[in-house]
Amino acid sequence: MYLTSEKKAEIFKKHGETAKNTGSAEGQVALFTFRINHLTEHLKRNRKDFNTEKALVSLVGKRKKILNYLKDKDIARYRAIISELGIRK
Incomplete structure (x- = not known):
């Protein structure tokens, strides 16, 4: 699988x-x-995977x-x- 528990922990850290703070x-x-x-x-790669x-x-x-929640709060x-993530909104 592409997303292991170690990878998730690394992203959250x-x-x-x-x-451990997965709710942030x-x-x-x-x-x-x-x-x-x-x-x-x-x-x-798979254009028809609807x-x-x-x-x-x-x-x-x-x-x-x-x-949107984060923008309203802080x-x-x-x-x-x-x-940091390079998201364009």
């Missing part, structure tokens, strides 16, 4: 506060971004909701995660 908004956005990038590469396309659209929507954290 880098972008969240700790590896920054960690969730980073995880969703990793998964979105992976699915995007998959869809470049189930994956639906999952990708769902993930983008979830990430957008979390980013604009500095929002700007930091956007620039």
Whole structure:
């Protein structure tokens, strides 16, 4: 599998506060971004995989909701995660 528990812990440790804090908004956005990038590469090779396309659209929507929440709560954290991950919104 492309996303092991060690990889998840690494993502949350880098972008969240700790590896165990899986509820932080920054960690969730980073995880969703990793998964979105992976699915995007998959869809470049498999253009007719419509189930994956639906999952990708769902993930983008979830990430957008979390980013909107973060923007309303703390604009500095929002700007930091956007620039760190290279997300254009």
